[in-house]
Amino acid sequence: MMSDWRDRLKLAEGDTLKLLHSKSTGFMQETDVExxxxxxxxxxxxxxxxxxxxxxxxxxKRTLCVVQRSTAGEILIDEAWTA
Incomplete structure (x- = not known):
């Protein structure tokens, strides 16, 4: 079974994710960005x-990508994989 993309993040105990916005892009809306x-x-x-x-x-073919940044802008995670 495929793991959830959230499992790839470096989160401290008690950290939560708050969705700010999502959009679809591309000429056929083939890319979802959250x-x-x-x-x-x-x-x-x-x-x-x-x-x-x-x-x-x-x-x-699906390609998934997650980029996590610190508040200072430092990239902590930058991963891409196929599903």
Missing amino acids: TYEIRASNGSVSGTVIFTDHTAVKGF
């Missing part, structure tokens, strides 16, 4: 996550 804030248990923002799910128009 932007999240990482909230610490005290409510402060400790980083951001951008999750991308692209379905190729030819062949219908």
